[in-house]
Amino acid sequence: MTSHFSVTRRQLLQTTSTGFGWLALAGLIGEEARAEALPRLPKAHFPPKVRSVVLCFMDGGPSHVDTFDPKPMLKKHEGEKVGDQSTNKLYSDPNRMWLPSPWEFRQRGESGLWVSDLFPHIAGVVDEICVVRSMVGHLPLHGQQNLLLHTGRVTGQHPSLGAWVSYGLGTENHDLPGYVLLNNDWVPNGGMENFGSSYLPASHQATMVRAKGTPVDNIVPADAANLQRRKLALLSDQNAAFAGKSSDAAAIEAAITNYETAFRMQTSLPDVVDISREPAHIQAMYGIGSRDEHQNYYAMQALRARRLVEAGVRFIEITCPSFDGNNSPWDQHGALKANHEKNARITEQSVAALIRDLGQRGLLEETLVVWAGEMGRTPHHPGKDGRDHHINGYSIFLAGGGIRGGMTYGSTNEFGEAVAENSVTIHDIHATILHQMGVDHERLTYRHGGRDHRLTDVHGRILKDILS
């Protein structure tokens, strides 16, 4: 008697209904062959314009209609109920009222780009920046939009943009990581996953540099240098002997090299993030020494960002500090006037200084500075001093890195409530960033769970119109 389970695996695959097994097997073999034929490119796909990216993440969603997207119609219809004029399906309450910006807008620089009085310092560098006014998100929620901005998926579970850059281009400086997160003691919604490597090798996840206290975990040597050296000498002898006996000598030898690199990192990383020897006028330009503790820390992190760019770090991100128990820093459902001003004071001088400083050093052409929140804010509200989450048409800006300065791209309707032309997704921004780094976003892939994944999934369009 033959039991059902004594058929062979091959028989089972052959006899299962309509022979799906054969198809699957053929697919598997085909996939393996393709993976062999397309090895990961160790170098850029084409000559890069950009060596490093600095992402100034404006966590919480700064309001577009109060910063870079002036809407005189809001003043004209101030206090009127939105009624049928509103196109927003999420906030369908017809009793919400149009809310004009509490800040004046002015045209700035030679380009005449509109910037509100909320950003007096950024107003000084407008000729370097390109404002994209037509960003579109997926879900008006912090965690989801944060993950979308960082990983290209609202669900997360995928590597961060910085991890992809590190994976795709490696590091120029072997004593430093490829992706550095300059954090301000606040983990944005979505968690550390925003900065993770997910299925990419763990070495590509962000290395966190804190504003307060010891900047990097385990970077301070536990032993005096001479003692540590003696330990390392003994380890080197022991490990070399172990490598000779093991079946994978290469891995053990790599670990020996890692110990030497780690020894150097203990001085190189603290040196790079040590801003104490920066001249006083540079420190002052960033806002270091501000009486506002948060501004002081943000300024430190921004100056560190410039030093990390100089040291060859590929991807640097600065997060915002949270204050007053805010859910997230720029999330002003209420106290719009006071707290947008506070957020602006904490961040905008340093961001402008970073752009100026990179420019003065001739580094701005090869460094792309991206200023972006995860969403914008509604042009209407039931009250008079707050705005809610908004994803259909909000503003971000890019500067340097082969981007045309002094321009806007895309637009929202006359109330700033929906995209009017040239809608742009985060995937488009990702594709454009990778493009400027010499990477084809469709060819930067990693095989996981049986298929190739990319940062832009099946999306992404390079914004050629904003490139110089």
Place this chain on the structure above:
Amino acid sequence: MLDYLTREFVADGWSTKRLIRRLVLSRTFRQSGEVSVEAAAVDPFNRWLHHYPTRRLEAEAIRDSLLAVSGRLDRKLYGRPINPQRQVEDPGKRLFSGPLDGNGRRSIYLEVSIMDRSKFLQSFNAPDPKLPTGRRDETNVPAQALVMLNDPLVLALADQWSSRLLADDSPSVEQRIRSMFMQALGRLPEAEELARWATLIKSLSTGDNVLADRDAWKHAAHTLFNLQEFTHYR
């Protein structure tokens, strides 16, 4: 072989536990990593599994080994999960801090949060808890050396081990080194190694009685934890 294993699996009443036991008790699985010259000549790429390739311990096993060798391991089964140590607590996200050594509990009892994972485990490739991960990646990076050299947990457990070593009745430095090798690596040191470690320990010791110099033994323990042999199967 798969057909054979499948039949045995079914015959065993579909017990995955028995299947795993059958696999790990097989001669193939229990092979050492030593490669014979003859086998390497015939099958240099180990296609026919004549040795078990050298591989690193998983993150949890590295932490558990540190606890076990230092004498801090609490072998109690079950119980409440324990928070990893955190620099900053965030009650809003239910991120609380726990004791540095997790009260000696095995890594399986460390609470996992997708918002903020254990940094120690993460640096040795414990996977993202939101991802189904069939096979862990195994990176080999300088940050791991920094963890083993400078992480407070590793240092605290080296200190813990040294206190136990001082309480043993080793009559000589050499005898204690032999005992350390047995505890951490499961083998005795060769003559050359014995001399190497004895030289280090004696040179680190400041007093007359090397056997009672806790600092010297702490540094020796710390160095031993940093051996590749400690974190690898061979």
